[in-house]
Amino acid sequence: MKQNETQSLFQYWDRLRADRIAPLRTDIEPADIKKLLADTFILEKDARGEAVFRLAGTRLCATYGRELKGFSFISLWKEKDQRLVRRLSQNVFSSQSVVVLTFEGVSREGRTSFFELLLLPLDGGSANPRCLGIVSALKKTYWLGTDPIVEAALEAVRVIDPAAESTRSAARHILPVPTLAPDTSALTADADSARSNGRRFRHLVVLDGGRGG
Template structure:
């Protein structure tokens, strides 16, 4: 994860779950993530087993130029990527996976912009699986929100183990960096070699103008 929105939402989700595979969907408080709501969404599984938008933020809907509620989540991608996206959503629903997808969104006027997608599982019970997600633009060109994204191509996918990877960062060994300042002993030796004397924090060198 590289985008601030993804990182902030992941940390919020991670605090909520408190060691569990996923927090309950009822534990998510919109007021706690009000700064992220415009780009966030919630997925649910419909009667066909497909991931569809239950809720979607205003800026996310503007990015795609339509209200996303009720729309198929995999349908945002081109045909060749839709099966992969469906499998990733299924893994979030049922295996409580955490998924990061980097993709290029293509606009109706054939402009392109990179995005980062984060999908996080929510515990809605076996009959009502949910996922919390956010789509963050990696760049913010002037046309974004006015020229709708109509197609997307996956660039990279990563499935994260939330129990191991944050701990890896916490447990990284500290690196001892030597001081750039000389030690008191080294400084005293240097002063003697120069034939100088020290007055408080100043070093006074002998010398002057010759006749």
């Protein structure tokens, strides 16, 4: 997790869950994360078992140029990525995985911006599974909120081990939000890591964390 907002929401979720796999959905207090609310969302399953937005923050809705409540989460993504995104979101519901996605958003006018998206499980019981999430732009470009994102293309997927991430979070300082400038050294390092530890899924490299299931 690279973004301050993503790290902050994860740390809040991690404190709430304590020694549980996930916190209860009733544990979430909006006042505790008021600085993040504009970019956060909650997913639930509809009658078909698909992930839909139950709630979405004002800035997130402005980014997509519409009220997201009731919309399909899968519909935000390019068709070639929808199957994988569906599977990942279902794993958050059913296996209580923690997932981080990096994606490129394409606006109505053809502009592009990169984002980090975090999915965190909430324990609502088998009848009411929920997922807490946040979307954070890697660079706060001037047009976000006025030229809506109409399509998203996956760039990277990470399945996080919460225990390991908690240790790293405690040991590091919060980093400033990075710019959008390409980092070729990071891409090379990711490619080397993928060859040794990852597996390919079409154009993506999927990197698993230590959590099983």
